[in-house]
Amino acid sequence: MRKIKTNNDTKGYRELKSRPKTTREALLGRLPPRTAQHIRHAHILKGIREIPRVGWEDWELAVAATLRSLEKQRYDKANRYYHAVQRIEVLLAAVRRRSAELEATAAELERTGVYLQTLMDTMVDVLVTTDTEGTITDVNRATELLSGYNHTELIGQPFHQFFTDPERARAGIARVVTHSAIADYQLILITKGGWQVPVGYNATVLLDLYGRPIGVVGNVRNITERKQAEEVLRRQTEELQRSNAELEQFAYVASHDLREPLRKIQAFSDRLQLTMGSKIDERERDYLERMRGAAERMQTLINDLLAFSRITTRAQPFVQVDLNQVMREVLSDLEVSVEQTGGRVEVGNLPTIEAEPTQMRQVLQNLLSNGLKFHRPEEPPLVRIYSSLLPAPSLNLDGRGALGNEFYQILVQDNGIGFEEQYLDRIFTLFQRLHGREDYEGTGMGLALCRKIVERHAGHITAKSKPGKGSTFIVTLPSRQPAVEVQVA
Amino acid sequence: MNIHRTPVVLMAEDDLEDRLLLKEALDECEFNQDLRFVGDGEELLDYLRRQGKYRSPHSSPQPSLILLDLKMPKKDGLEALKDIKEDLHLKCIPIVILTTSSSEDDVYSSYALGASSYLVKPGQFRLWIKLVKVVGTYWFEHATLPLDAQIT
Numbered sequence: 001m002r003k004i005k006t007n008n009d010t011k012g013y014r015e016l017k018s019r020p021k022t023t024r025e026a027l028l029g030r031l032p033p034r035t036a037q038h039i040r041h042a043h044i045l046k047g048i049r050e051i052p053r054v055g056w057e058d059w060e061l062a063v064a065a066t067l068r069s070l071e072k073q074r075y076d077k078a079n080r081y082y083h084a085v086q087r088i089e090v091l092l093a094a095v096r097r098r099s100a101e102l103e104a105t106a107a108e109l110e111r112t113g114v115y116l117q118t119l120m121d122t123m124v125d126v127l128v129t130t131d132t133e134g135t136i137t138d139v140n141r142a143t144e145l146l147s148g149y150n151h152t153e154l155i156g157q158p159f160h161q162f163f164t165d166p167e168r169a170r171a172g173i174a175r176v177v178t179h180s181a182i183a184d185y186q187l188i189l190i191t192k193g194g195w196q197v198p199v200g201y202n203a204t205v206l207l208d209l210y211g212r213p214i215g216v217v218g219n220v221r222n223i224t225e226r227k228q229a230e231e232v233l234r235r236q237t238e239e240l241q242r243s244n245a246e247l248e249q250f251a252y253v254a255s256h257d258l259r260e261p262l263r264k265i266q267a268f269s270d271r272l273q274l275t276m277g278s279k280i281d282e283r284e285r286d287y288l289e290r291m292r293g294a295a296e297r298m299q300t301l302i303n304d305l306l307a308f309s310r311i312t313t314r315a316q317p318f319v320q321v322d323l324n325q326v327m328r329e330v331l332s333d334l335e336v337s338v339e340q341t342g343g344r345v346e347v348g349n350l351p352t353i354e355a356e357p358t359q360m361r362q363v364l365q366n367l368l369s370n371g372l373k374f375h376r377p378e379e380p381p382l383v384r385i386y387s388s389l390l391p392a393p394s395l396n397l398d399g400r401g402a403l404g405n406e407f408y409q410i411l412v413q414d415n416g417i418g419f420e421e422q423y424l425d426r427i428f429t430l431f432q433r434l435h436g437r438e439d440y441e442g443t444g445m446g447l448a449l450c451r452k453i454v455e456r457h458a459g460h461i462t463a464k465s466k467p468g469k470g471s472t473f474i475v476t477l478p479s480r481q482p483a484v485e486v487q488v489a
Numbered sequence: 490m491n492i493h494r495t496p497v498v499l500m501a502e503d504d505l506e507d508r509l510l511l512k513e514a515l516d517e518c519e520f521n522q523d524l525r526f527v528g529d530g531e532e533l534l535d536y537l538r539r540q541g542k543y544r545s546p547h548s549s550p551q552p553s554l555i556l557l558d559l560k561m562p563k564k565d566g567l568e569a570l571k572d573i574k575e576d577l578h579l580k581c582i583p584i585v586i587l588t589t590s591s592s593e594d595d596v597y598s599s600y601a602l603g604a605s606s607y608l609v610k611p612g613q614f615r616l617w618i619k620l621v622k623v624v625g626t627y628w629f630e631h632a633t634l635p636l637d638a639q640i641t
Contacts, residue, residue, distance in 0.1 A: 263589065263610065263612050267613060267614050268614070292613075296612075
């Protein structure tokens with residue numbers, strides 16, 4: 001006899017063993033009622049009333065097969081439950097982990113949110129967020145302060161309705177959406193109190209993850225102060241232009257109306273001298289001569305003054321100037337006075353700089369002719385003109401000139417009478433002279449003219465000297481000039 | 490040949506002293522001109538067009554030469570010069586600018602508008618004489634003027 005391979009504790013096995021065996025009813029009694037019913041029905045159809053007794057072995061085999069099948073079903077079922085439970089547990093763990101993460105993120109987000117909100121509310125600039133149509137979606141505290149409207153009065157309202165020119169404001173928003181940003185777009189805000197505030201609108205488009213515009217975040221800056229500063233600057237410029245125009249007018253008046261009476265004095269004193277002829281004596285002739293001379297000097301002074309004012313009123317644009325070329329022209333002009341004084345002029349290499357050529361010529365001509373003029377009686381003049389590139393750190397030009405610019409020194413050195421350096425300021429002042437007219441002629445104009453020209457070129461002029469030991473005039477000039485010249489009358 | 494009539498010189502000049510200086514210089518040179526004066530550009534054009542107080546031909550014989558000052562009241566010299574040179578009947582009269590201005594702008598504008606010559610008023614009387622002598626000799630002894638040509 002073979003042992004049936006089922007577990008001892010398999011459900012129903014012990015009961016099966018304890019039951020009387022072999023009858024049909026006993027079998028049917030072990031089956032579920034419906035199945036037994038079907039079997040009975042089948043037997044009836046086949047005309048079988050009694051099933052012959054089945055052999056023990058066959059019976060056990062059949063029962064075992066049935067039981068094993070049942071067992072397998074039960075086992076599979078249990079197994080399925082077990083797996084399901086396990087899966088659920090895994091999922092639950094994932095959910096728990098995930099929710100912990102979410103909580104952390106939420107906390108972080110909240111912190112960030114608070115931080116951003118604080119930042120937005122404490123910042124001085126107005127921050128306005130709108131959707132792409134321009135409807136306000138968020139504002140900060142500064143917005144409320146500037147506009148006078150509170151949060152709820154602003155949110156949901158069209159951005160453009162708060163400006164004097166709504167169409168322009170609307171166009172601004174549209175531009176941000178199409179061009180992704182806008183800078184310093186000028187608008188005039190109308191506050192709740194009815195004030196008009198000039199503002200500059202700077203904005204950037206907000207994009208979603210797919211790069212589609214979803215809104216506009218913009219900064220509205222109160223530019224009243226800037227506008228006022230611009231206004232002040234504009235007025236000052238106007239003022240300056242007006243005063244320049246007046247100066248020009250003055251120059252014109254000086255050149256014509258002041259010269260006119262002088263010319264008459266000259267003409268009629270001359271006429272008098274001619275008509276009187278031999279009828280006047282030497283002393284009377286001298287008086288007339290002095291009158292004429294004084295008128296002539298005044299004429300020169302007026303001409304000098306006019307030339308001085310023309311440095312700025314009749315200024316020409318700066319161009320590249322080769323000072324060597326300018327120097328050659330000056331030398332040819334002064335050839336006669338070099339010969340007359342028996343002097344000598346030595347010229348070194350000079351730079352090419354951005355300047356006004358005629359004015360450079362005036363400077364070099366004045367300095368050179370001074371060098372020739374103020375020579376010691378016993379010694380013919382020797383004037384040396386040379387230049388050097390100035391090492392940058394030694395500059396002290398009161399902030400004049402621009403960074404990255406090169407500065408040249410042009411030195412005019414003579415062996416003449418020299419002067420006390422305590423008079424340094426005086427010699428560069430208009431009509432100031434250190435010598436009597438009878439010793440050295442001139443109106444005291446030359447160096448003042450030089451200084452004004454050099455300063456118009458953002459440069460500097462000074463001199464070193466000792467009486468009897470000659471003088472060196474040092475002109476410092478930048479190689480390049482600023483694009484826009486500041487006109488100072 | 491020439492009809493012996495005194496050429497008329499018309500001086501447009503508001504400054505009485507300059508008028509005097511020119512007149513005396515002319516006398517000094519013993520030129521025999523009929524010198525007449527107008528005080529500004531408007532008067533000059535009235536004279537030439539025989540308008541206003543210059544209606545009668547006797548009071549305004551056509552000048553052979555105009556001496557024109559630039560700085561004058563009402564209508565200045567350049568404006569008058571422009572008007573004269575745009576007038577078909579007047580544009581032939583030679584115009585000599587006689588002014589105090591030696592400015593480049595004035596010199597260029599004057600010649601551009603058709604002035605025949607540009608002279609700067611001298612300071613000394615002897616220079617006035619010299620100038621008048623040169624101008625008088627040139628225009629009345631050497632140059633042929635439109636009025637003479639018309640008559641011959």
